[in-house]
Amino acid sequence: MKAKGDATYYLIKLMNELRTQFKKFHVQRLHSNQGGEFASAELETYCAKEGIILQTTNGYSPQENGVVERANGVVMPRIRALQLATAMPDLLWGEALLHVVDTLNKLPTQPLGMQSSHERLYGAAPDLSVLRTWGCLAWVYIPPDSRRRKEKLKPRARLSLLLGYSNSTKGYKFLDLLTCQVITAQGGNAHFHEDFTADGDYVKQLLENNYLECMHELPSTVPIVRIKTTMDSFVGGSGGLLHSNLDLTLDDAPMRADPPVAAGAPVGVADNEVPGEPRGTSSAVRSASKSSGRIVESSNKSASSPAEQPAAASPAKRSTRKRRTRKHGKTDEKVTSGFEIQSPPVVPCVKRPRRTQKQNVRLSDYVVGHVHAVQGDIEIPTTYKQARASKYWPQWKAAMLAELQSLRGHRTWRLVPRSSAKKMKVITCRWVFAVKRDERGRVTRFKARLVIHGFKQQRGVNYSETFAPVIRFETIRAAIYYAVQRGWAVLQYDVKTAFLYGDLVEEIFMEQPPGFQEEGPEYVCRLLKSLYGLKQAPHIWNKTLHAKLVTMGFERLDSDFGLYALKKEGEVKMLLTVYVDDLLLMGTPESCKATAAALKESFELTTMGSVKYLLGVEILINRPQRQIVYSQQQYVVDVLKEYHMSTCNGCATPEAMSPSKAVQPETSEILPYRELVGSLQYLVSASRPDIAHAVRHLGKYLSNFDHTHFAEAKRVLRYLQATKDYGLVQDVSExxxxxxxxxxxxxxxxxxxxxxxxxxxxxxxxxxxxxxxxxxxxxxxxxxxxxxxxxxxxxxxxxxxxxxxxxxxxxxxxxxxxxxxxxxxxxxxxxxxxxxxxxxxxxxxxxxxxxxxxxxxxxxxxxxxxxxxxxxxxxxxxxxxxxxxxxxxxxxxxxxxxxxxxxxxxxx
CATH class of the missing domain: 3.30.420.10 (Ribonuclease H-like superfamily/Ribonuclease H)
Incomplete structure (x- = not known):
């Protein structure tokens, strides 16, 4: 599932499959907790139609749903064990979950009389020979039809990572370690190295590059590490020989064009064999495959491809002296005496191709559902020149082109000769770059904004009125409480390029955008619309939006100019909050939809669904429990990281009861005190009243501070480290x-x-x-x-x-x-x-x-x-x-x- 809201669909799908595939199964009672994902009208309608009784636990009573809770307690430790052993990134935790559940279903259990769940359901014991180590390396055969012409000397197999078992085919599911494609193949068409896996950082960066448009520089060879086991920690420790990295090179790969089929391996696969590894593969062949460098070529198209296997290359005899291996990362070369350690397999490597690969739709959906994140810092450029030199230049360039397209679509300016400006001053402009993040701090979009240097404007010459109201946090809390109390939806919308909708009255000339000059320097832009950076831009936009809302019947509240109400017959039917271009619509889903449609007639709106993240505050609405939570946990994490306090020890209070009287020597060192206090003040305004007094005290010294005050500010950070998951909770009354x-x-x-x-x-x-x-x-x-x-x-x-x-x-x-x-x-x-x-x-x-x-x-x-x-x-x-x-x-x-x-x- 991509979201918890999909639970209803998959739950109904499961019950339909049980009824269709297994005639003896018919769900009579559905027992769940009070999660909102189970409180949908669609599920209630289905259960009423099928005669299924819906039953929920009492609030905060997970013990009443003990079977499922215990199942989660069984599955999660095994997922952690898999990820710790393979060092795979958290992005693949969903695949690990599916693998664990599938494996547990095939293993015998004592409550079922040493039968497996699979055997009890299907009436036949499962084939345990198909079980493989999750996250291990595998060579997956490339069918002839999938090869390009003139590639006779190219590898016939893909170096891949085992993700688990395919649900759509009788085979395994793999991640190609070069192209990042998800492929499927039957067991006979894949050769596994179950003692080895790809380096976790490499896999993480590979996923981010292909599905999150990052620009990590990947090595030309795939770094390989041994999978951690219990013996690994006993022999050599974390830095021992068992953990040394390997570089795969083409010179090590014995390749054959037409390898013979292994003895006894059947060409076909029985219907009940999933994923369908050949039964005839002897233990001797399996054992030899672990220590040899041979490749089993297999298909990523269909399970009916011939099970071709190359002959095993004779492994060379290894000497007992210590050998130096080429390492991709930092490793030790300790050798523990007293143990005979088998040499790692010689695994061939394919160099990274230069051609671009088509994005796999399946993994794209997977990444959005389970990952949708960019790990690591993104350095934000401050100038166009820095953006060009950045490794994220393709993303910044695409963002700038999108911004220019929007500006042209709104007819923001027209090019005129510089002489048309007469005695008017031509104002310069610049590009401002940023990344947009969600409530978890994950990057969702690269943004570029063309901003005019409004500080060069002159009052009375090219601007006059500048006032533009924005809603206060206090009003937002009251308005959302009002809406949830009435059972209304709280939907979030964003007006794209909001400042471009207002007509500009003053005559203003601007230089052409840096890096995108359509004509020579003798031409300048005569602004027709408001533009970001102009002093009057917020005022013009708010005036334009207000006029539109008034025509729709909304009234602006005198208590806060950022809050609008739609009244009919003296009763409030809808609320709308305005913070520049961020809008919250509150009302019934039908009325919100109609209002959004009316706004879209004049403005380009981005529908963001139910409010989750607004102005740096995560807003969680728990309707079954009638609770609202305002949290800035991710903001706290970011502030701690910015001031190098991510690993500091927490403290129980934000300030000392008796302030320090120690005299600090004068220093010329520049301290980021004002910036830190500003960051803390935003926390106070939005969700943290517990640090209000401490931050007010720090604010007294913004113009005269020293190391003592900076230490006091860092104490607040240590307090936030201990309470970063805290937030304001509202219990909505009936x-x-x-x-x-x-x-x-x-x-x-x-x-x-x-x-x-x-x-x-x-x-x-x-x-x-x-x-x-x-x-x-x-x-x-x-x-x-x-x-x-x-x-x-x-x-x-x-x-x-x-x-x-x-x-x-x-x-x-x-x-x-x-x-x-x-x-x-x-x-x-x-x-x-x-x-x-x-x-x-x-x-x-x-x-x-x-x-x-x-x-x-x-x-x-x-x-x-x-x-x-x-x-x-x-x-x-x-x-x-x-x-x-x-x-x-x-x-x-x-x-x-x-x-x-x-x-x-x-x-x-």
Missing amino acids: GTSAELVIYSDADYANDPADRRSISGYVTMLDGNVISYASRKQEINAMSTCEAEYVAMSEAAKDILWLQGICEELVWSHPVPLMFGDNEGAISLSAKPGKQTKHIENKYHMVRRNVELKRMTVTHCGTEDMVTDIMTKALGAVKIARFRKMMKDCGGRDDIYFAGYCCAGAASY
């Missing part, structure tokens, strides 16, 4: 109402530099965190009571904002409730006193709203004041406690696998 609560707190005279207090608040909707903040107060409070009162006024602004969103969305809610832990401040919010006459009028907002009954203020014990985490450095116990109260917790992967489901026709 019904369509909302309960608004805010916690307010202050730490009096916290800052030793100016003795100002720190305010903090956490705003919750139905007990789920929506917004939070940690800020230094603008005034010097004269008492703890005054500091708490000022903090309440700051918190009141946020709860009133959320209340405004609820009112605009016709979201019923009781009067918001504010919690504080200072009785004096709570008293001041209800009635004035002489001790408050000096406080500025703006801080009395909380009192006015209490009088208007727009909110209620009540007391909360200090031990339950979750906002403490926003105002001061805390110990590990309190950090963990308040983190739990905010549902800022780990276990993101558990929530993901518990029932994360995508948008679709049946399940959204």
Whole structure:
């Protein structure tokens, strides 16, 4: 399966096959967990039609589905063992899984009376001679019809890697180690070297080059290593002779044009023999084949090809002295005395062909389903010249050509003589390169953007208005909660080349794109449309999109200009969020589809399905459990890697309770302090309230920092290392109402530099965190009571904002409730006193709203004041406690696998 959403299709397919192929089998009950992949209308309809009873486990009770859970516990260790033994990349874990399951089905088990599952199902014992070592090397015969003319001197077999057993033919499945094609062949047409495999890094880079458009430089010969066994660790260790690499050379290969058929090997294959290795192959022949360099030529077309085998070459007698072998990688040449180790087979090698190979559709689908990733760093060029010198030049060039084609399609400019610019300044431009990644950090696309140097524009000459609103993270969390509470789909769309849709009013001239000049330097581009880099480009695009949405009946909310609502008869039917060119549509699947179709009439939209990854935040929606998770695990991993902290030790708190007073000597060293604090601030904004106070503290020193502050920032990274899988969890309530609560707190005279207090608040909707903040107060409070009162006024602004969103969305809610832990401040919010006459009028907002009954203020014990985490450095116990109260917790992967489901026709 490529996705968990395909489970319904394959489950129905399996039940149909059982009923058709085995008359005695008829599924009567379907028992599963509460995973979203099993909660589809299609599956329910099928089971109702066939009279099958659907039964699920209780939440978080895997023991109720013990048979399947135990099966997973049996299979996964064997997959790990295969991959550790062969050092194959994780990209091939799906093939290892199929191989393990097929092998287990053929082995006898005690519960079945020492019969195998295969024998119990088919009534006949399986042929165990067909079992082979997964990931081993094999030479697969090339049929004459598949050879090119004038290639009489070329090899007659392909050096391949065994992937497992073919389901479509009676044969094995191989990966060609030169062309990266997946081929099938019967056992008689393949010669196996079960003690050896290809180097895992080589296989990994081969897959990436062919199916992910990477440009790894592969060696001209295939590096071969011995498969690790229990004896390997005993003889020679990890660096012993058994692990020495081999280079395959054509000189070592005894080749024959027409080899004789091995004695006793039948030409045909019995119907019940899968994959169909000849029964007559004697153990002597099998033994000789392991130590010789002979090739068994076989077919990749059909299982009916003749089973041709060449005569075994007589292996030369080896001396006992240590020999030096050519190594592709770093190896040791230790020889362990006391053991007689058989010499490795002399395996011929074929040089890599220069001609391009047609991509195999089967493996392309496989890579998308199981891999779809680029491992390793991709250096992003900053100039056109660097892109040309990059090993990824073909990808960058293709991205630039695609960008130019889009620009021409939108009629973004027209070429005019330079003299047409008159006294106007011709602005230069540049190429900006990037790679697009998914929620797991895997590269999905190479991107190139032509950007004009907008910093050379002059206000009043070639631009005026620049304002363009974008939605806030707090609004996104509230909007998605609103949608999931009503059972709506949350679908993501991307507007391609969004800035090119707006018409440009000002007269602007630009140089031709670097590397793609259509005419000589005497011609320049007269811009007709907005372009990336122009100061007014975001404003023009937002104005264009807003006009379109208004014609479709959407209203922009006053609480956030990035949120639109479609109302009918006073009831909200749809929501739409806008962050530049990233759109979220929320509503029924039918209404989302209709709205997207209307938008596509004016803009080119990319449909991305149910929201999974938005603005660097992974969004997981578990509808059966009614949970939403916001996680930035991959972002944390990337930040740790960027600052060389990937292998650092974690710590339990983001900051020390008592800051260091050690004096650091002055240094001229340039530290990436501002960049690091900026990266951490993005984490705070999106999903990590637990580091808000630490990052606010670090932000004070952006213009005057030293090694002490950089060490404090690195401590936050160590904390993230220990909690990188943490994220905000929202438990969606039943019904369509909302309960608004805010916690307010202050730490009096916290800052030793100016003795100002720190305010903090956490705003919750139905007990789920929506917004939070940690800020230094603008005034010097004269008492703890005054500091708490000022903090309440700051918190009141946020709860009133959320209340405004609820009112605009016709979201019923009781009067918001504010919690504080200072009785004096709570008293001041209800009635004035002489001790408050000096406080500025703006801080009395909380009192006015209490009088208007727009909110209620009540007391909360200090031990339950979750906002403490926003105002001061805390110990590990309190950090963990308040983190739990905010549902800022780990276990993101558990929530993901518990029932994360995508948008679709049946399940959204």
